[in-house]
Amino acid sequence: MSADKNTPDTHDFDVVVIGCGIAGLSAAVSALEKGARVAILERSTVEDRGGQTRWTEAQMRMKSEHEVSDDFESHFAENAGHYLDPELISEAAGDYANWSSIVKTLNFTDPELISTITERAGPTLQWLKTFGVRFDFQPSYFITTCTTRISPVGGGLALVEALAAAAEKKGATFFYRTTARDLVTDDTGRVRGVLAVGERNRGLRFNAKAVVLGSGGFQGNPEMLTHYIGPKARYLRPVARGGYYNKGEGIRMAMSVGAAGSGDYGQIHAEPLDPRSGAPEPIVLVFNYGILVNKRGERFIDEAPSTVDATYENITRHILEEPEGIAWAVMDAGIGDVPNWKKSVRSDQAPVSAATLDELAQKIGVPAAALAHTVSDFNAACPADGKFDPLATDGLKTATGYAPPKSNWARPLAKGPFIAYPLICGNCFTFGGIKVNTRSEVVNADGEPIPGLYAAGEMIGLYYGTYTGATSVLRGAVFGRIAGEQAAP
Known part of the structure; x- marks a missing residue:
């Protein structure tokens, strides 16, 4: 260790892991x-360790502890990228060793990575169980669902506590309040370490x-968000406390040594949040039973094209595009017909309630005349007959020609009291990341592995279009385990 106060304190290890979530x-x-x-x-701090994982339910898109869901690969395939060159995609159907460099770095969801998750998901869950983690099909905040999900008992916090305890027992050295800033490389281009800062900006x-990057995306960095997503990023906020720690240094460090980018840098995994709440993940997922209006009191989207778990992300992204990035979910007393509807609301704030629509409009700050007109037109477009089924898509849709339509659960809003929740676009995580191969090796812009550098979790740019729900924690566990196996000397 150097005695020179201007020289960073130096530590020697076999593997340095950056990040303390499921991937790291x-x-x-x-x-x-x-x-x-x-x-x-x-x-x-040690109290907040765990990144995003600490605050999530950690749902995993699986039909058992051994197999992913039936729609796992097909959903990824449907959201693999945008306007992809068919000649390049046909090349990706062959053996990876024969892919050209442009295909190895193509900005699309690499089928090799999806196959790896599919094959390694079951064994990874069995591995996690050896540390005391238990999995089960538990109740979630979704009333209606389109796929199967399993989760650890105790959520993501259980994963963090079990793995952190195992790491401590096996002799890992934790450096809290320590931020990695730069990768160290030698003359051959191999990564040989990390430059970081500790408390009081002390150099380390x-x-x-080998270095494993597991430090997440950039949802906690307003500069990067505005750079990649644009001015509307001012209305975004992380879904949970862990997201504020994710400032994108890992991505920038990797790119500074030549890593190829991957994932949709202009997109995020969006969740509808109550902006009044500071609770972890204060989502509101009952708007499909009512209507969404913007600050002008106008509807702007079909609130219920399918089950809410399959559509909330797209709908939430549209909220971001509305004036000031906010909308109101408006419902009437009929919400009481939905069994246990409050389980889909994780906000700790009560809805705004009023006996009349005019009173509600005044309380939520939208023009009363506009809201009355919107509700009147919507009510007139609702079907006069048909059976309301809150637990399945029921086909109760608005009349042809009415726009925007509502495809399911369209019932008049006519019975007071009326309630409303404010909704903003919560940033669960960013899609943009870096490219890796099936060994979790970071690859450069020519598709060649960068020696000594690995990545896992949100660092991997895997998503385009619509997020394949309940796969992010699984991605982190699978590729984190692979990265550690490969990085160890």
Whole structure:
């Protein structure tokens, strides 16, 4: 360790892992199992460790502890990218070793990575169980669903606590309140360590044989959000506390040594949040039983094209495009016909309630005449007959020619009291990341692995279009474990 106060304190390890969520912890424990000396760098305090994972229910798109859901690969295939060159896609159907460099770095969902998750998901869950994690099909905040999901008992926090305890027991060294800033490379281009800062901006140097990037996306960095997403990013906020720690340094560090970008940099995984609430993930997922209006008191989208778990992301993105990035979910007393509807509301704030629409409009700050007109037109377009089924898409749709339509659960809003929840676009995580291969090796712009550099979790740019729900934590666990196996000497 240097005595010069201007020289960074130096530490030597086999593997340095950046990030303490599911990706980083899986990598660390996996490397420790291989006998590596491991350091874990975590920006937060020990009390907040765990990144996004700490705050999520950690649902996984699986039909059992051994198999992914039936629609797992097909949903990824449907959201693999935009206007892809068919000649390049046909090349991707062949053996990866024969792919050209442009296909290896193509900005699309790599089928090799999806196959890897499919094959490794079951074994990864069995591995997590060896640390005391239990999985089950548990109640979630969705009233209606389109796929199967399993989750750890105790949510993401259970994963963090189990893996962190295992890492500590196996001898990992944790460096809290420590932020990685730059990768160290040698003359051959191999990554040899990390430059970081600790408390009071104290410089630190970590020499290592390999580095694993597991520090998430950039949902906590307003500069990067505005750069990639645009001015509307001012209305975004992370879904949970862990997101504020994700400031994108891992992505920038990787790109500074030549990593290829991947994932939709202009898009996020969006969730509808109550902006009044500071609770973890204060989502409101009952708008499909009412209507959504903007600050002008106007409807702007079909609130119920399908089950809410399949459509809330797209609808929430449209909320971001409305004036000031906010909307109101308006319902009447008929919401009481939906069994246990409050389970789909995770806000700790009560809805705004009023005996009349005029009173409600005044309370939520939208023009009363406009709201009355919107509700009157909507009510007139609702079907006069048909059976309301809150637990399945019921086909109760508005009349032909009425716009925007409502495809299911269209019932008049006529019975007071009326209630409303404000909704903004919550940023669960960003889609843009870096390219890896099936060994979790970061690849450069020519498709070649960068020696000594691995990545997992939100760092991997995997998503385009619509997020394949309940796959992010699974992505982190699978590729984190692989990264640790490969990084260990």
